[in-house]
Amino acid sequence: MNTTRRIATSVAAFALGAVALAGCAGSAVGSSQADASSEAPEEIVIGALHPLSGSNAADGQQMSNAAQMAVDAVNDAGGIASLGGARLVLEAADTRGEPETGQSEATRLIQEGAAALVGSYQSGTSANIASVSERNGVPFVMDVSALDSILEQGYTYSFRIQPSASMMGTQSATYLSEISTAAGDPVQKVGYLYEQGNFGASAYEAFAAKAAELGITVDPAISYDPTSSDLSTQVQQVAAAGADVLAVSGYYNDSLAVARAVNSIAPELDAVFGVANGGFDQVQFTSDAPNGGANYLDANYRWDATNEDAVAVADAFEEKFGQPMRTSAMLTYDAVTLIAEAIETAGSADPAAIRDAIADSDYQPHVVNAGPVSFDETGQNVNASVVTMQVLDGAVRQVFPADLAQEQVVYPAPVN
Template sequence: MTDISRRFMIGRRQFLLASGAALAMPYVHRAYAEDEIVIANLHPVTGFVALDGKIATAGCKTAVDEINEAGGIKSLGKKLKLITGDTQGKNDVASVETQRVIQAGAVGIVGSYLSSTTRITTQVAEQNKTPHVADEGVADEIMQRGFKYTFRIAPSSSNLGLLSAQNMALLMKSAGLSQMSVAYMHEDSAFGSSVGRTFPEAAKENGMEVRTVLSYAATSTDLSVETSKLLATGADVIAASTYYGDGLLIAKLVQQRKPEIKAFVGVGSAAYANPTFPKDMGAGAEGYFNNIMHWNPASPELPALLERFAKFSEGLALTHQGAYAYTAVQVLADAIERAGSADKETIREALTKTDLTDHILPQGPIVFDETGQNKNAGIVMLQIQNATPTVVLPEQYAQAKPIFPTKFG
């Protein structure tokens, strides 16, 4: 077994222990009101990515509130009831929490942000024949297992890596450059490793020289050695696939060294498009780029969404985590509406026929292929301009032009 395959396999003992614990739980089907349809929000609201999970949870609550205010599931004359499971960003907990919400009566699941936990939550949902709409969790392997009950809104890691490289090629072209060198690092969980397998090759195919590829643990508290190695390559651009805490740590190390690079570009990073990043970094955040899932800034629904989101976000800003969780609930509710039933198999069938045009994402209609992958999933490139994450590419979604090269020295 290779190191890569070992990294992506669910530890058999770990999964069986977690599943066994879940299945051994007393069956408790809570008695909800007759006029309610129960769906579940599975996200890490505690743990090392709690910030992301809280934003995603607020997105779910926003969608349910909006749907219920508009009359709920009209074909059934019922409102949605959202229950929450906290995965804590841990595989064993994710397994138990998935089983718990299913036992509590959930006819559909939204979650669970991390690729590693989404592999688990979708597997438990499949075993229990429960529709699961994955908001993010981009690892290719999630949609390559032949599951019938899993549907994903976000792009695959392969597509994320490819689209990121294409955006960087557009950035290079905007500055009149014919070539550009890149040094890349990624965290080594399922997310970072899967993007890390695709982005370097895509960058080469788009005319860039890739000088090095490094991996690290997202929970690391000291990344000075890895950052120094990256900067020592003398590459024009530093690129990184990170979660928030590790991404912020790397950015602060780069700020200390003041390197002569043309740009720092996130590849699916949870840090460099987050409105919290400029607050944590100060003026040093200016100019950072990030290729990431986002919303369409020109969407006519956005102002009302932002106002409603503020009711549930406890002061946190809407980011891709919230936007995609919000959209996942909308997709699930649309399927229940069209199914005209709370039967899980009927809902699954309706999901396969999804063709949702009324959404906030920067893409065409949400349509699932035979594997359950959103065929039109897209990303944008943002840049921190005037302390605000601003869409700069592709041009049809841009709020401003990219500022490139960016001065770090």
């Protein structure tokens, strides 16, 4: 039985209450202590770097918990069989959402023997970790970090499972065009609001380029400060321009501010469509947004609710930690499980051997993906994909494309 199947079996058993997940302890083995020709190690350390404090601590803690859950699943399934049942050990570090802290913590974890790293939620932090990873020859698998430029540095030890910001922007424009055309009401003009950082700009630029190819006008396009609590002026500009659809690339609080402004200023829009939006597909959005966020759409990476194994993992997570599993956490779970599978394939705790096995991975993820994970020469998963979600009857549901849909998409999609 291969590592992925053993892990899936262990998680399913946990979801049924048959497996008690437990931590493990012992001496760490890093690059200086083990390679393919040495005696099999008893334990192999994976370092997890996430914002466990600060404004993104809720996601960071979920991601750290998911990393531990993945490690426990491997160990409960018998450990790394090709290394005589060697157990994985997770060392979690708090980046505090600070690039400098992420860099120093990555350095510390490598010095203390980590054979691989996973993280980190924020692209700026991941960029620094990637640099440390490359200098030290230790593989780094990014769970959540969308910025394209991270993998444009010629690195050979960094990998990304999720789609990049530009991939998400391109796919989002395609899906919006297909949804509206199928409904007999093809979108003509999109107003676009995007947070002013690198993430928002990258998603917008890719969306606009693809929209132009599809004959869709994107105007106006307005960047904004994501710390703003009132985005009424920006929404008014979109309404005044006569846009059919408002597209939004932002985080949770600013997306909520957009929703409040739309409710009072522009309820006549055909749709509000998130592009890699950090708010519209969150469970709490259905409680916090006007009208329960009804009909809001978002094209984003997502754990696949049509995948039985993914559902089992999500159910197990909620049972253990008492809260629904966010996609960010599922991406961490996939990243750690991919690393475990690479260690199994390499039959080694040597970081260089693990790196080579990661590069050749065909791991089947729990997040939406157009096939198995497949990394190109830059370390980007070329099969990374988004799915369109919509708030329907108080729940976030997958609605497009059809093969991933839980329910039929509603379009036009009035929000009040």
